[in-house]
Amino acid sequence: MSAKERSIIANPAAAPDGHLKIDWVQAHMPVLNRIREQFEKEQPFKGLKVAISLHLEAKTAYLAKVVQAGGADVTITGSNPLSTQDDVCAALVEDGITVFAKYNPSPEEYKQLLIHTLETKPDLIIDDGGDLVTILHSERQDLLPQVRGGAEETTTGILRLKAMEKEGQLKFPMVAVNDAFCKYLFDNRYGTGQSVWDGINRTTNLVVAGKTVVVVGYGWCGKGVAMRAKGLGANVIVTEIDAIKAVEAYMDGFDVMPMVEAAKVGDFFVTVTGNRDVIRGEHYDVMKDGAILSNAGHFDVEVNKPELEARSVSKRTVRRNIEEYALKDGRKVYVLAEGRLVNLAAGDGHPAEIMDMTFALQAMSLKYVNEQYEAIGKKVVNVPYELDEQVARFKLASLGKGIDKLTEEQKNYLDSWAEH
Known part of the structure; x- marks a missing residue:
């Protein structure tokens, strides 16, 4: 069954407008474009299913396409009933991504769309607010064995995950993307x-x-x-x-x-x-x-x-x-x-240049958890600092900016207690 046949969306005819929105943000997300090039070569998600629950607008759509470029079979749903944009959903379906989302569904319909997303039996997940993880651990535990791990976008979701970990209920590793420097310093603040x-x-x-x-x-x-x-x-x-x-x-x-x-x-x-x-x-x-x-x-x-x-x-x-x-x-x-x-x-969310860094962290964290899920264990972990710094370096490069490096003498000075 194709993505078009599986999907549940409101208005397939709105796809042209959705493509325009996605094209616009892609032109303003150079960090994610660079990661997409890497993913296309490396295929880190080849043969894997990825489920994404995020505010479903153009910037999120481009993240889904980047993950897809890494070889994944991607399914996406919204993380809030009023933030889903129906034209963007339609565009993603045309691009071969399965979508279970529509603007302003009833509470019952919204939950069912989340469940449909999980019923694709994902290997990896990206969550925003913890709804996917919560349903997996409460109502759909039959789907837990398939999941290797995932990444969480926001403070609220991380609070829920840490509560689950504290109670010994968390069944797979989750990367706390919200706690990364390149997330909260820029996304949360600016x-x-x-x-x-x-x-x-x-x-x-x-x-x-x-x-x-x-x-x-x-x-x-x-x-x-x-x-x-x-x-x-x-x-x-x-x-x-x-x-x-x-x-x-x-x-x-x-x-x-x-x-x-x-x-x-x-x-x-x-x-x-x-x-x-x-x-x-x-x-x-x-x-x-x-x-x-x-x-x-x-x-x-x-x-x-x-x-x-x-x-x-x-x-x-x-x-x-x-x-x-x-x-x-x-x-x-x-x-x-x-x-x-x-x-x-009531708006379009964060600027594209800001979400460029956040979603770069999401993409790289998903790759990290896929490679290290067995070693990480069933707990919440931070984004490795080297990934955080790499996103910042990609961002600086896109701006045409550079920074200094320590000389060997400076390194030795900082490492020594006797030479001060």
Whole structure:
């Protein structure tokens, strides 16, 4: 059965538009292009099946094509119902990749698409948020023996994987791509910082300058969101549960306060914690009329919508990706993209040049785990530093930039304790 016959997508006729999108990002992903050339020669995945669950848009599509160029039989699905782009799905099917994905499926349909992806019996997986791994370890353990290992894209997924490892439940190795330097320093900070505000700005068409932005969480994603908000002219408040990160935010020039205080003054709210209910009932009770809430964490649990609905007399869509909640006392609160990832559900995600490094890490990590899965064992491991550095060197080369090398005298000096 061909990829076209197996696939479940929404609109096969949209393929030409999808090809244009993929061609555009390919032209701006030189690191991944270089890895594709290597894969075409080496065929590291020849005869293997690879299942991918990522936000299914053009940059992800090109990663799938790079893995395919390495000899793999690739199947791909989305990792979020609202980030899948149907034209990109159609283009991938024409390129011989099996796709089980469509924009905005029901929760039941979304899960079934994930299961269809796993039923192809993959040898290797790339996951985003841990859904594939979780289903494998809970509902479809019959498919576990086939899986050699995989790579995880995001903080949320790594938290789930480490919990599984701690409980002795993880049955194959997973590489924590999110924890690599070339991921979190650039993707989480510069990618999230830019794409979040792209999603908010194109959705609301409101000015940010002069407004108060509340950034909930000051990890690498929060740092990026706060930095870009400041650049847009906003007054930025950071809320945190970690005292060290709170001091860092303060010294970076941002105000710091508990969420219940920030809720009183915020105009825009962006959650980036990976945890649930960081904006909830007690915060809605004191928010300003017109407050705009958005989430940039993986799952749509950071903004507690049930508690907001319980305080509302009505809800309506006032603009694409904007829901208005009219509260009982007359105030109105707005939620963007149903509380899902605002940069992908209401935008195109991170810039291509940023995802070039992240997806290069994914491709190289998949090759690494395929070669070393028996030696690694059933645990979560970091991306080897040499792979991280290689991606950075490829990136520098694509920019036409070079760096210095230590002389032998400098190496000896650093290795010695007596010559200082």
